[in-house]
Amino acid sequence: MVRDKKLAYFGIKYHADHRNRDLIEAFSTHRNAAGFDTYCVARDLECWGEHACDAQTLMAEMFHVIAAADLVVIEFSEKGVGLGIEAGYAKSLNKPILVVAKRGMNVSNTLSGIASSIQFYDDVDEVDFTGQI
Numbered sequence: 001m002v003r004d005k006k007l008a009y010f011g012i013k014y015h016a017d018h019r020n021r022d023l024i025e026a027f028s029t030h031r032n033a034a035g036f037d038t039y040c041v042a043r044d045l046e047c048w049g050e051h052a053c054d055a056q057t058l059m060a061e062m063f064h065v066i067a068a069a070d071l072v073v074i075e076f077s078e079k080g081v082g083l084g085i086e087a088g089y090a091k092s093l094n095k096p097i098l099v100v101a102k103r104g105m106n107v108s109n110t111l112s113g114i115a116s117s118i119q120f121y122d123d124v125d126e127v128d129f130t131g132q133i
Contacts, residue, residue: 005032005035005036005037006035006036006037006070006071007036007037007038007039007065007068007069007070007071008031008036008037008038008039008069008070008071008072008073008129009038009039009040009062009065009066009069009071009072009073009086009090010024010027010028010031010038010039010040010073010075011040011041011072011073011074011075011082011083011086011087012024012027012040012042012074012075012078012083013075013077013078013079013080013082013083014041014042014080014082016049018042018048018049020078021042021043021048023075023124024040024042024043025043026124027073027075027100027124027127028040028043030124030125030127030129031073031129034129034130035129036070036071036129039065039069041058041061041062045058045061046058059085062086062089063089066086066089066090066093066095067093069090069095070095070096071095071096071097071098071129071132072086072087072090072095072096072097072098073097073098073099073100073129074086074087074097074098074099074100074111074115075100075101076099076100076101076105076107076108076111077101077102077105079108083111084110084111087099087111087114087115088114091114096116096117096132097114097115097116097117098115098116098117098118098119098127098129098132099111099112099115099117099118099119100118100119100120100121100127101118101120101121102120102121102122103120103121103122104120105120116132117132
């Protein structure tokens with residue numbers, strides 16, 4: 001598979017009502033400007049709730065995309081078990097893991113221990129994707 005851009009997998013706390021859709025879109029726009037194609041399960045697999053996936057399908061797709069990704073970004077302003085699974089799988093594949101969180105939030109010691117880089121932000125535009133891979 002030949003790509004023009006690098007692929008960044010974006011993990012973020014899932015909400016059925018998609019209350020963090022604006023944040024997902026803001027990060028996607030910012031990463032695209034930084035030269036990355038992006039993938040987020042809620043947006044790209046489930047199409048904002050238009051397609052329901054069973055847990056096995058969701059996990060298989062998530063593992064497939066992380067394996068193909070050049071960078072895994074974990075937005076950790078809200079904690080979630082799925083985020084730990086995504087980050088742990090990425091680490092097992094030696095993928096660079098960029099953890100981002102809103103300024104003032106706490107990143108767990110376990111996630112800090114496997115992150116390639118941690119960045120805190122007030123605005124998405126503050127996050128620097130250059131030099132992450």
